[in-house]
Amino acid sequence: MITEIIFSLCIFVSLSGLFYQLWRRFQVLRSAVPVSRFDRIPQRVRAVLVWAFGQRKFIRRNPGAERSAGWMHFFIFWGFCVLGIQIITMFGRGYSDSFVVPGFSLNLLGGPYLLLRDIMEVAVLFGVGIALVRWAIIHAPRLYGFLPPESRLREQSHWEAYTILLLIATVMLTGLVYDGGRIVSDPNNMQFVREAQWAPLSALVGRGIAKVMGTSFALQASDVAWWVHNLVILVFLNLLPPSKHFHIITAIPNIFFAKLEPKGQLSKQDLENDTRFGTSHIDQFTWKQVLDMFSCTECGRCSSNCPATATKKPLAPRQLLLDLRDYLYQHQNEIIEKRSHPGKGDGTEPLEVGENIVGSVIHDDTLWACNTCRACEEACPPMIEYVDKIVDMRRHLVQEEARFPKELTRTFKNMETQSNPWGLDSGQRFEWAERMNVPTLADNPDAEFLYYVGCAGAFDDRNKKTTQAFVRVLQKAGVDFACLAREESCNGETARRLGNEYLYQTMAQTLVETFNNHKVRKIIVNCPHCFNTIKNEFPQFGGSYEVIHAADLVRELIASGRLKISEEFPKRTVYHDSCYYGRYNDVYDEPRMLLSGAGAQVQEMERHHKFGMCCGAGGGRMWLEEDPDKRVNLLRTEQALQTDPEVIAVSCPFCMTMLGDGIKAKQLEEKVQTLDVMEIVDKVTRSRDAES
Numbered sequence: 001m002i003t004e005i006i007f008s009l010c011i012f013v014s015l016s017g018l019f020y021q022l023w024r025r026f027q028v029l030r031s032a033v034p035v036s037r038f039d040r041i042p043q044r045v046r047a048v049l050v051w052a053f054g055q056r057k058f059i060r061r062n063p064g065a066e067r068s069a070g071w072m073h074f075f076i077f078w079g080f081c082v083l084g085i086q087i088i089t090m091f092g093r094g095y096s097d098s099f100v101v102p103g104f105s106l107n108l109l110g111g112p113y114l115l116l117r118d119i120m121e122v123a124v125l126f127g128v129g130i131a132l133v134r135w136a137i138i139h140a141p142r143l144y145g146f147l148p149p150e151s152r153l154r155e156q157s158h159w160e161a162y163t164i165l166l167l168i169a170t171v172m173l174t175g176l177v178y179d180g181g182r183i184v185s186d187p188n189n190m191q192f193v194r195e196a197q198w199a200p201l202s203a204l205v206g207r208g209i210a211k212v213m214g215t216s217f218a219l220q221a222s223d224v225a226w227w228v229h230n231l232v233i234l235v236f237l238n239l240l241p242p243s244k245h246f247h248i249i250t251a252i253p254n255i256f257f258a259k260l261e262p263k264g265q266l267s268k269q270d271l272e273n274d275t276r277f278g279t280s281h282i283d284q285f286t287w288k289q290v291l292d293m294f295s296c297t298e299c300g301r302c303s304s305n306c307p308a309t310a311t312k313k314p315l316a317p318r319q320l321l322l323d324l325r326d327y328l329y330q331h332q333n334e335i336i337e338k339r340s341h342p343g344k345g346d347g348t349e350p351l352e353v354g355e356n357i358v359g360s361v362i363h364d365d366t367l368w369a370c371n372t373c374r375a376c377e378e379a380c381p382p383m384i385e386y387v388d389k390i391v392d393m394r395r396h397l398v399q400e401e402a403r404f405p406k407e408l409t410r411t412f413k414n415m416e417t418q419s420n421p422w423g424l425d426s427g428q429r430f431e432w433a434e435r436m437n438v439p440t441l442a443d444n445p446d447a448e449f450l451y452y453v454g455c456a457g458a459f460d461d462r463n464k465k466t467t468q469a470f471v472r473v474l475q476k477a478g479v480d481f482a483c484l485a486r487e488e489s490c491n492g493e494t495a496r497r498l499g500n501e502y503l504y505q506t507m508a509q510t511l512v513e514t515f516n517n518h519k520v521r522k523i524i525v526n527c528p529h530c531f532n533t534i535k536n537e538f539p540q541f542g543g544s545y546e547v548i549h550a551a552d553l554v555r556e557l558i559a560s561g562r563l564k565i566s567e568e569f570p571k572r573t574v575y576h577d578s579c580y581y582g583r584y585n586d587v588y589d590e591p592r593m594l595l596s597g598a599g600a601q602v603q604e605m606e607r608h609h610k611f612g613m614c615c616g617a618g619g620g621r622m623w624l625e626e627d628p629d630k631r632v633n634l635l636r637t638e639q640a641l642q643t644d645p646e647v648i649a650v651s652c653p654f655c656m657t658m659l660g661d662g663i664k665a666k667q668l669e670e671k672v673q674t675l676d677v678m679e680i681v682d683k684v685t686r687s688r689d690a691e692s
């Protein structure tokens with residue numbers, strides 16, 4: 001009886017501590033800015049099944065993380081899922097020696113469960129062993145290599161990791177000793193005999209102890225193991241909320257509430273009614289953004305995939321998130337307090353919590369270093385969202401404080417006055433089409449497709465050649481298209497990624513009006529940034545169109561026989577995925593199919609498809625100066641050169657500029673060409689009617 005009372009007190013103290021901590025965390029969530037994430041429940045459940053229970057992000061190929069570490073997490077996750085029944089059973093045995101979870105007696109699921117449990121206990125021990133080796137011996141750089149030397153996280157991560165691994169190992173070992181000692185304690189007990197048959201590993205441990213120390217010692221060891229096992233679980237539960245292992249509770253909800261809108265759609269700011277623009281204080285994040293902060297496992301996959309981190313810029317996404325999380329925890333009480341006393345709407349409302357985090361907790365340079373490439377988000381197992389937070393803080397910098405790198409003053413002005421970031425006379429927008437007999441919507445108002453060229457394709461000399469090549473392809477195939485010519489304007493994508501939402505919305509609305517005035521329905525583009533914005537962001541402004549990227553259209557033209565391949569392009573060609581076609585819009589195969597169809601020997605860099613690395617231009621960084629020693633484009637060029645290519649193929653005008661510059665910097669222009677996929681298609685195709 002005394003045992004039951006002491007055990008019940010332990011449970012009471014532990015659960016009180018746990019629930020108090022969870023309640024405080026939950027209050028922080030309730031105090032955060034609302035956002036709707038309760039729609040499309042079946043899709044959300046599916047995401048949980050695939051990403052949480054399937055552990056897909058852990059066990060798939062990821063150049064930024066070792067697979068062994070992924071499998072280690074797989075075993076620990078599933079080990080704990082399976083061992084949940086065992087944990088409940090051992091708690092129940094505090095009140096009845098024969099307690100089993102309903103349905104898990106030996107006559108029902110109990111036998112196979114014991115076998116599975118035995119295997120999982122050993123598998124988790126194996127996983128813990130791998131983790132210890134990685135932390136203590138290998139010092140895997142992903143785990144703490146991206147933390148600045150002075151970061152207290154280095155120490156904290158060590159301490160937490162070892163403690164938690166030790167506790168997990170203790171739970172597994174005591175589980176084996178508890179069952180083993182019990183099973184061997186009475187050879188005449190038929191229940192134990194049957195359990196021994198189903199739980200051979202526990203029985204082995206029990207027999208080993210009995211052989212060395214005697215049967216009565218094995219039984220005593222079982223009793224001690226029972227206490228240790230349950231007390232460790234009770235302590236472990238209370239270590240979760242303040243540590244990185246809080247993700248054990250929050251990661252599945254975080255995956256459930258992940259963004260389902262198109263990946264490339266940033267939130268629309270309400271310019272008329274919002275009283276502040278962007279995020280500057282810790283209490284201005286949405287509850288989902290706060291849940292992100294709770295859910296980081298500190299695995300470092302984000303930073304090991306980040307081009308800014310790789311080029312030693314002052315941005316490592318994990319550090320950014322953990323800095324926000326630490327600041328949030330420091331101000332947790334004030335956040336909750338503010339919610340309890342929201343004010344009466346008479347102007348005496350409490351001020352924001354804490355100091356302005358932009359510039360202090362998160363430095364300006366950290367925010368400007370981001371390419372918005374989504375490599376971090378793609379790699380992150382609990383599906384933490386980064387780009388929206390970074391752009392929200394950029395919005396504050398640009399719109400509230402007018403504080404941004406000086407070179408952007410010119411870029412924004414150019415976009416405002418000439419509707420292109422170069423600042424070239426907008427009257428030159430259609431000069432690329434001279435002597436090409438390109439129809440305009442004025443000539444052909446009922447054209448099936450509008451070809452939206454975009455600023456880079458219209459103004460940049462190198463990219464004008466791509467535009468001309470693509471138009472020749474359209475003309476050869478007899479596509480019924482037209483251009484807006486000088487009526488075309490910039491869609492503002494660069495301004496939005498740079499945080500100038502006001503400028504973006506002005507430009508987007510202007511272009512949507514132009515499209516709608518011409519009753520445009522189908523739009524072809526050959527720029528992933530234009531593609532993403534028109535397809536995924538223009539619906540926020542009443543512009544919903546069928547947007548088709550060039551490679552998709554050309555693939556169809558070839559398949560339908562409207563375009564014939566008449567020549568071979570037998571060159572070693574490496575394809576560079578642009579982030580805004582690839583990771584943002586899942587366009588991976590079509591450009592590769594066109595290259596293979598042209599006869600190219602297509603090669604892959606180590607980082608390709610979902611894990612492709614940014615060229616360095618995304619997120620408006622095309623317009624920012626870069627330290628010559630920290631150029632992303634040079635690193636990406638080097639990665640491409642490792643495949644010994646004759647041609648680097650791209651599908652993006654910005655990638656063309658960045659990789660073309662990389663090749664120039666390496667003085668390899670004579671040996672390696674940088675070509676758009678459409679230029680290659682133009683070289684190898686003829687019209688259906690032309691003679692071969």
Ligand code: SF4
Nearest residue numbers: 306370371373374376
């Ligand atoms: S979006 Fe790209 S550049 Fe920005 S933090 Fe993530 S990985 Fe780094």
Ligand code: SF4
Nearest residue numbers: 296297299300302380
């Ligand atoms: S944000 Fe995601 S990928 Fe980065 S350390 Fe945290 S859990 Fe790992």
